[in-house]
Amino acid sequence: MTTLSVSAVISPPPRFSHRSLSEYVGILLVLGLVTSSLMATAPALDKLSRGAARLFAPSGMLTQMFPPDFSRIIPIGWKLLETLQMAVAGCFLGLLLAIPFAILATDRLSPHPWVRNVARAVIALFRTVPDLIWAIIFIIIVGLGPAAGVMAIMVDKIGFAGRFFAEAMEESDAGPQDALRAIGANRLGTIVSAVFPACLPSFTATSLFALEKSVRGSAALGLVGAGGIGVDLKVAFDLFNYDEALAIILMMLALVITVEQGSGWIRKKLI
Amino acid sequence: MNAPTAPQCSQAGSTYVEPVLVVGGFVKNFDGRLVLNGLDFAIAPGQSTALIGANGSGKSTLLKCLIRLIEPSAGQIQMLGRDVRALSPRDLRAFRAQVGIVWQRHNLVPRLSVLSNVIHGVQSRLSGPRAWFQALAPADVRGEAMQCLDRVGLADRAATRVDSLSGGQQQRVAIARMLMQRPAFILADEPDASLDPQTGEEVMALLLSLVREKGLSLLMISHRLEHTLEFSDRILGLAKGRIALDLPTSQADAASLRRFFDHQEPA
Numbered sequence: 001m002t003t004l005s006v007s008a009v010i011s012p013p014p015r016f017s018h019r020s021l022s023e024y025v026g027i028l029l030v031l032g033l034v035t036s037s038l039m040a041t042a043p044a045l046d047k048l049s050r051g052a053a054r055l056f057a058p059s060g061m062l063t064q065m066f067p068p069d070f071s072r073i074i075p076i077g078w079k080l081l082e083t084l085q086m087a088v089a090g091c092f093l094g095l096l097l098a099i100p101f102a103i104l105a106t107d108r109l110s111p112h113p114w115v116r117n118v119a120r121a122v123i124a125l126f127r128t129v130p131d132l133i134w135a136i137i138f139i140i141i142v143g144l145g146p147a148a149g150v151m152a153i154m155v156d157k158i159g160f161a162g163r164f165f166a167e168a169m170e171e172s173d174a175g176p177q178d179a180l181r182a183i184g185a186n187r188l189g190t191i192v193s194a195v196f197p198a199c200l201p202s203f204t205a206t207s208l209f210a211l212e213k214s215v216r217g218s219a220a221l222g223l224v225g226a227g228g229i230g231v232d233l234k235v236a237f238d239l240f241n242y243d244e245a246l247a248i249i250l251m252m253l254a255l256v257i258t259v260e261q262g263s264g265w266i267r268k269k270l271i
Numbered sequence: 272m273n274a275p276t277a278p279q280c281s282q283a284g285s286t287y288v289e290p291v292l293v294v295g296g297f298v299k300n301f302d303g304r305l306v307l308n309g310l311d312f313a314i315a316p317g318q319s320t321a322l323i324g325a326n327g328s329g330k331s332t333l334l335k336c337l338i339r340l341i342e343p344s345a346g347q348i349q350m351l352g353r354d355v356r357a358l359s360p361r362d363l364r365a366f367r368a369q370v371g372i373v374w375q376r377h378n379l380v381p382r383l384s385v386l387s388n389v390i391h392g393v394q395s396r397l398s399g400p401r402a403w404f405q406a407l408a409p410a411d412v413r414g415e416a417m418q419c420l421d422r423v424g425l426a427d428r429a430a431t432r433v434d435s436l437s438g439g440q441q442q443r444v445a446i447a448r449m450l451m452q453r454p455a456f457i458l459a460d461e462p463d464a465s466l467d468p469q470t471g472e473e474v475m476a477l478l479l480s481l482v483r484e485k486g487l488s489l490l491m492i493s494h495r496l497e498h499t500l501e502f503s504d505r506i507l508g509l510a511k512g513r514i515a516l517d518l519p520t521s522q523a524d525a526a527s528l529r530r531f532f533d534h535q536e537p538a
Binding site for chain 2: 176179180182183185186188189193194197198200
């Protein structure tokens with residue numbers, strides 16, 4: 001067996017790369033931000049344990065939740081269906097409108113840098129404002145009920161999917177697009193023939209995540225009066241019907257799990 | 272050495288033939304770096320011209336500039352009777368429709384079928400959903416696309432997803448798409464690159480047979496000297512941003528071309 005002398009072997013690089021002073025300052029700042037945030041906002045452990053004990057007391061909320069009350073399963077089921085319909089309708093409209101926004105927000109496909117900047121700003125605005133706020137705005141516009149919820153989900157999804165669609169189009173291979181441009185294809189022809197097929201897996205994945213997000217989000221929209229099962233959940237809590245609230249939560253959980261499983265199956269089949 | 276700008280038709284003796292491509296005083300620079308510096312040459316109709324030169328000599332840049340996929344910096348380009356640099360965006364699209372390109376990377380749309388990719392070639396003269404996917408295309412367009420596929424020997428693979436084909440077959444599909452375009456001039460940017468020697472030869476032979484059959488003009492780039500010698504009528508060599516070699520292929524041999532590549536000097 002041949003052995004190598006130590007001097008013949010080139011020494012390995014240091015285990016940790018040398019960092020500059022500014023990098024150390026940056027790391028300290030991040031650590032300081034995390035620590036101060038935890039200290040300022042995280043609950044104290046004693047407070048947490050006292051509160052948890054109240055939850056499990058004989059008159060506590062958790063104790064009163066069991067057994068769940070499914071006596072109103074039919075009306076709750078209809079409301080759950082309305083929630084799903086809100087999610088599907090809002091998501092569909094949002095995804096549909098996200099496509100033109102995304103095209104306009106893409107460097108390569110946008111007709112002008114100004115248009116691109118405006119489209120990006122609109123997408124960022126839609127994404128930044130929470131869907132509950134959009135729900136309140138649309139309740140003012142179209143009144144209480146599922147229509148406001150659909151509009152809120154739609155705007156939220158334009159923000160969510162618009163960004164991911166734009167990123168997918170930005171990263172798509174430029175070769176086929178150049179080839180079609182060289183043939184003399186117009187902008188729309190290039191986008192539909194070359195960009196969309198290339199982005200289809202990414203579009204599908206984003207759309208399914210958007211649907212899952214919409215189903216989860218649409219339940220919460222009812223809390224502000226934008227239709228769906230959230231209204232019933234709020235009423236159940238307000239009237240201290242915790243057993244019925246648990247039944248609603250369990251049915252919502254079943255819906256969300258079903259949608260997630262379904263979208264996972266579709267994702268596997270399509271991508 | 273720069274080439275003469277007015278080609279003569281060899282068969283016709285002294286008869287002047289209107290060139291299909293005239294490049295004069297052509298300059299291209301990128302951020303002040305001069306890549307092509309005062310090119311002058313012309314190409315006669317029906318001619319297969321090989322453009323050779325070392326990597327980075329500006330061959331692909333020249334091809335892209337000819338149809339303004341890259342904007343030229345200065346000079347004149349007369350192609351198929353059009354002043355290419357003066358074309359408006361709308362006219363440029365119509366002009367590009369007459370010029371078929373075979374790329375080094377075939378640049379097909381990977382998730383679509385072979386037939387849909389070939390039908391994309393019709394976007395040179397047809398717009399809208401009829402030209403986007405095979406399922407939406409009218410019967411005559413589908414029929415023409417099948418004829419183009421038949422011409423490249425892939426009619427039986429029309430329904431296959433294009434990314435499941437071999438490199439050579441994909442290049443054939445790209446040629447079928449180019450045929451669908453009904454071009455008058457063909458630009459080929461290393462169509463034999465990344466193909467094994469036999470497949471590369473088959474692709475080049477197919478390309479040349481189409482050019483001869485339809486009386487088209489071809490300007491092609493190839494790094495394979497044997498292909499340059501076998502499939503061209505004339506050889507142009509680019510070096511230091513200028514045309515440094517211009518001779519009929521009948522007067523060239525592998526050794527002289529190798530010397531050109533080795534020294535980047537006129538052979």
